[in-house]
Amino acid sequence: MDPSESSPSDRKEEEQPAASLPLPAAFLEFLGDNGLDPMLYSASDTIPRYIRLKPGVESRMVSEIESELKCELWKVPWLPNFYAIPPEVQIAGSKAYQQGKIYGIDAASGAAILALDVQPGDHVLDLCAAPACRTMLQKYSLGDRSRLFVANGTFFSILPSNSSLGSIEESTGIKDNGSIFSEWTSKRSWKERQKSKKAKAAGSPHPPSTSEPELIYYGKDSGLVGVRKCDVLCPSADVDACTSGYDKVLVDAECTHDGSIKHIQKFEFWGWETMDRRVLDAQRIDNLLHLQLRLLINGFRLLKTGGSLVYSTCSLTVAQNEDVIRQFLLKYPSAELQSVDGADSWPCRSGSIQKTLRFDPGTSQTSGLFVAKLIKLPS
Numbered sequence: 001m002d003p004s005e006s007s008p009s010d011r012k013e014e015e016q017p018a019a020s021l022p023l024p025a026a027f028l029e030f031l032g033d034n035g036l037d038p039m040l041y042s043a044s045d046t047i048p049r050y051i052r053l054k055p056g057v058e059s060r061m062v063s064e065i066e067s068e069l070k071c072e073l074w075k076v077p078w079l080p081n082f083y084a085i086p087p088e089v090q091i092a093g094s095k096a097y098q099q100g101k102i103y104g105i106d107a108a109s110g111a112a113i114l115a116l117d118v119q120p121g122d123h124v125l126d127l128c129a130a131p132a133c134r135t136m137l138q139k140y141s142l143g144d145r146s147r148l149f150v151a152n153g154t155f156f157s158i159l160p161s162n163s164s165l166g167s168i169e170e171s172t173g174i175k176d177n178g179s180i181f182s183e184w185t186s187k188r189s190w191k192e193r194q195k196s197k198k199a200k201a202a203g204s205p206h207p208p209s210t211s212e213p214e215l216i217y218y219g220k221d222s223g224l225v226g227v228r229k230c231d232v233l234c235p236s237a238d239v240d241a242c243t244s245g246y247d248k249v250l251v252d253a254e255c256t257h258d259g260s261i262k263h264i265q266k267f268e269f270w271g272w273e274t275m276d277r278r279v280l281d282a283q284r285i286d287n288l289l290h291l292q293l294r295l296l297i298n299g300f301r302l303l304k305t306g307g308s309l310v311y312s313t314c315s316l317t318v319a320q321n322e323d324v325i326r327q328f329l330l331k332y333p334s335a336e337l338q339s340v341d342g343a344d345s346w347p348c349r350s351g352s353i354q355k356t357l358r359f360d361p362g363t364s365q366t367s368g369l370f371v372a373k374l375i376k377l378p379s
């Protein structure tokens with residue numbers, strides 16, 4: 001986002017002081033419509049910042065990182081590798097961050113990943129991976145088995161690499177020109193660079209609106225090296241997805257981000273008037289509700305029977321969370337809500353549907369997050 005779009009001096013008179021953030025009238029109205037208390041934002045200056053130590057960076061590094069950041073690292077007892085630091089501490093300039101030993105991620109987001117309970121050997125689909133591939137690679141320390149696609153999650157239909165790959169040409173129309181995946185390199189071919197240049201020039205949004213996913217990263221054990229491209233980039237039929245889908249699916253859906261205190265704080269800098277356009281526009285919210293349901297439906301379609309799916313958003317509203325889950329459960333009787341193992345010791349509360357979880361600044365000292373875990377029963 002472009003911070004030059006506005007400055008704090010552009011702020012409108014309609015702003016009213018609400019707690020420690022001067023929330024604008026339109027946002028207060030949005031909170032009121034959704035039954036949310038503006039006081040939630042009063043903790044904005046006291047919620048810690050959270051960092052995660054890259055797995056493998058032993059905890060003996062903690063004191064080294066402490067002296068570099070000039071603050072104490074408080075271990076988050078319920079979340080492996082997570083530490084809390086004072087909110088004013090900046091990490092981006094530190095060596096530890098630049099060397100990929102630490103990265104910033106809210107503890108509530110970490111909880112969504114923990115709820116997914118990924119086990120060694122699982123095939124995992126992250127349906128709404130953020131666009132910045134480089135950040136993702138750092139954040140999740142994607143391993144040798146991973147494949148990362150840029151794709152529209154409502155259309156995405158590629159099954160894990162152990163799925164039986166049928167004959168493609170006649171079912172998909174993708175021409176088998178015999179090309180195979182060689183070892184992945186971060187260097188992009190001239191053809192690919194031209195393609196993304198064109199997309200950028202055309203103002204193409206992320207993710208692409210077509211059903212064609214773009215494979216942007218794959219590890220050496222991802223099952224792709226040496227495999228024919230047309231075999232991999234084969235859209236699946238529903239029937240395949242039921243038997244050979246992913247073991248775990250994360251649908252960390254696009255939302256209004258109203259529960260992300262850090263995100264809302266940024267509007268002080270970007271200018272509150274941009275919030276109307278970026279967050280509060282009624283048509284945008286309406287579209288979001290549809291998008292969330294469609295992402296959930298597609299994620300569930302690609303989940304194998306017996307597998308589990310986590311739906312999460314950082315919105316505090318019922319409309320983007322419990323209501324989406326309710327609508328979904330009515331349509332899909334083979335979906336059942338599951339309790340999240342270990343969540344009894346997490347600093348969160350129950351959502352208004354049993355077995356769902358809610359993090360919020362007051363309860364959890366984190367940003368807001370809704371988590372629902374679903375299992376796919378045999379139909």
Ligand SMILES: C[S@@+](CC[C@H](N)C(=O)[O-])C[C@H]1O[C@@H](n2cnc3c(N)ncnc32)[C@H](O)[C@@H]1O
Nearest residue numbers: 127128129130131151152153154207252253254
């Ligand atoms: C809450 S964020 C997920 C962040 C990600 N899990 C992470 O940890 O970085 C939601 C993401 O959904 C992406 N998104 C928006 N529309 C989408 C769509 N139709 N299909 C897939 N992703 C989409 C947005 O680009 C945004 O990065």
